[in-house]
Amino acid sequence: MGRTTKIVLAVWALALIGAGGWIAQDALLKREPVMTAEQKGFFTTDAAAAIGGPFQLTDQSGRKRSSEEFRGKLMLIYFGFTYCPDVCPTALTVVTTALDQLGEQADAVVPILITVDPERDTPAVLKDYVAQFSPRYIGLTGSEREIAQVAKAFRVYYAKSPGSGGAPYLMDHTSLLYLMDQNGRFHTHFTHNNRAEDIAAAVRKLLANPPKQAANN
Ligand code: NI
Secondary structure, rough: HHHHHHHHHHHHHHHHHOOHHHHHHHHHHOOOOOOHHHHHHHHHHHHHHHHHOOOOEEEOOOOOHHHHOOOOOEEEEEEEOOOHHHHHHHHHHHHHHHHHHHHHHHEEEEEEEEEEOOOOOOHHHHHHHHOOOOOEEEEOOOOOHHHHHHHHHHOEEEEEOOOOOHOOEEEEEOOOOEEOOOOOOEEEEOOOOHHHHHHHHHHHHHHHOOOOOOOOO
16 A cells, blocks of 8 residues: 555545544545556556557647647646646646746747546637646647547546535546657656756756657658
């Protein structure tokens, strides 16, 4: 049993105790999603090489976008949803800060938000949302099936979580930021423990040392 699992079980136990239960429930709504053992292990195994894959989704202007368009550029991909109360906005703000720190080098980076809530995150909703973070942002949505496929490729877990007291539902989701290289392949990932400086440094390093195949393209 992982530490996160223990914490989540502890929070559930608190919720079940009942007294002050609504406070515990509030904590539950804000908790980070629980990853399965398989997901926890993915970045420590050779399976890291298999994270990601080509995708075709719809952007905030209603245009079909393909991952192939971004060959030769780096992609910073985050899976989230626009109704997210705090985790997603925090992650996207960190990306914006990293892009600012990169200056002109940010032109080589495509920041992408892929929604895990296609039911509510229409292109129009995504358009207003991503504009808050950076004009560079591409917000992508699709059918339930398209989103399920791309999430599976990136080993992203997501599930609906009912809102309490008639509040709108939330989405539990894996909160990792993926840095994909010039060939569209997984390079590394960042968690909420990483600062914008870490992201900018990894981007600079990758731009200075592109993978071999990119040079041959
Ligand atoms: Ni979120």
